[in-house]
Every structure is written in C-alpha cells, then in structure tokens.
Amino acid sequence: MTLVAGVRRRIQRLGPYQSMVLLAIPVAVVEPLKFVSLFVAGKGHWLTGTGMIVAAYAVSLLILERLFRVVRPRLMTLGWFARLWAGYVGLRNRVMPWSSRSTEASETGRG
Template sequence: MRILRGIATLFALAYFLLDALAYWVVRPVLYRISRLPVFARIGRWAGGLGPYPSLLLVLLPLALLEPAKPVGALLLATGRPVAGVAVIVGAELVKITLVERLFHVVKPKLLTIGWFARGYRRVTGWLCWLKETAPARAARRLLRRLRRLGRRLSLTVRRALRG
C-alpha cells in the first residue's frame, strides 16, 4: 500500500508541477486576458448563481478540457509534435484562464456545499503537504533558478539588440 501511495504521489507531483509550470509561463498573458470586460460580465453573472449551478459551471470546462492532455500526448506519440503541443498548450491556456477565473468567483458558493467544502479542505491540505516534500522543494528551487536564468538571458538579448 505504501508503494502505491508513493507512486500516486509521484504522478500527482509531476502533474501539478506541469500545471504550475504552465501557469508560470502563461501568467502574464492570463493577467491581460482576465482584465477583458467579458470576464467582468461573466464574473457578475456567475456570482448570481446558486451553489450547484456554480459547481456545474466550473466542472463543465474542466470535463471538456482535461481530456485534451492525453489527446495531445497521443498526437506527440504518433509523430505529430506540432499538433500535440498545440492541443496541450491551447487546452491548458483556455482551462487556466476560464476555470481559474470562474473558480475564484464562485468559490464562496461552492464552499457552502458540505461535501465540496470537506473535499476542498482535504485536497488543499494534501497539496500543502505535497508542496513541502523534498521533490517539490527541489522543483521550486529549480524553477527559481530557471526564472533567474530567463531574466538574465532576456536582459542580455535586450542589451544586444539595443547596442
């Protein structure tokens, strides 16, 4: 049983690290997109929904977009790398933009559903534990180093282009 938990933890860690990396890469774009007036209108509309319609509003895009990752992986595995990457990146962009914004708006309503609130607390507790594991800390250190390297490279390129 401990082996299965370890394997599940590694898979979950890899999944969440990939999601976190994707979010880190697209965050500047998402910030600009989230400021569009359409998101304010959607937020006002979603804020007026009840708890269960709010849950459906969040789950529907997730149910439609999560299967895109395995489809993208299948395209990659069958020798169509451009299509595979396009499917994965496109679905991730839409998912992060839409689901994150919707969840942020309707979270207070969702937490009024008893079983959802219990599950949310359990998942967030598990994620807190997972984030403090040695592999997660190592991954955060690596991401910080990569971010610093990216900034240095960007600065070097900008200086070279100017001068």
C-alpha cells in the same frame, strides 16, 4: 459595466450546484483534449501535438483557475465541498508549507 464584469456578476448569482456544473463544462472539454494531443503527437505530428497540449494546459490553468475563484464562495456553502476543500488545503500546506504563505489569507477568507 463591461462585458466581463456582467458575466462575472451573473456567474456569482448562480447556486452552488449550478456553479459546479458551470465549472465541470470546461473541464469536460479540456481534459479529453490533452489525450487527443498525445494521440496526435504519437502519430508523428510532434509540433501540432505539442501545441495542442500547451494550449489545453493553458486553458486548464488560466481559465479554469479564474472561474474557480469566482464560483468558490458558492461551492463553499456545500458542507461536503467545504470539508473536502479544507482537507485539500490542509494536506497541501503540510506537504508544501511554502505554498500557503501567499494564499493563506485568501484560503481562510481573510483576503
């Protein structure tokens, strides 16, 4: 078993609220960094600020998305979260119907 697989299995064994806290930790770090990068760029350090914001968005998109895919089944056991997620997916599919084509099976649990 590789290190990544072991970590993934440990994360999958967490309860729903523990999974939510685990997801909130990187968000609490990454989101303020986006504002800090704007401040740095505003002080005249354009390249540093741009690099910081690109890195913050990369972490946000890549790591948080991957972590959410791992903890989503646990979060879906919470009734209120499942209702919010279903509402979000339904709204997204109405606004951008093309976005549901490739992910429709995974959203409904068939993938």
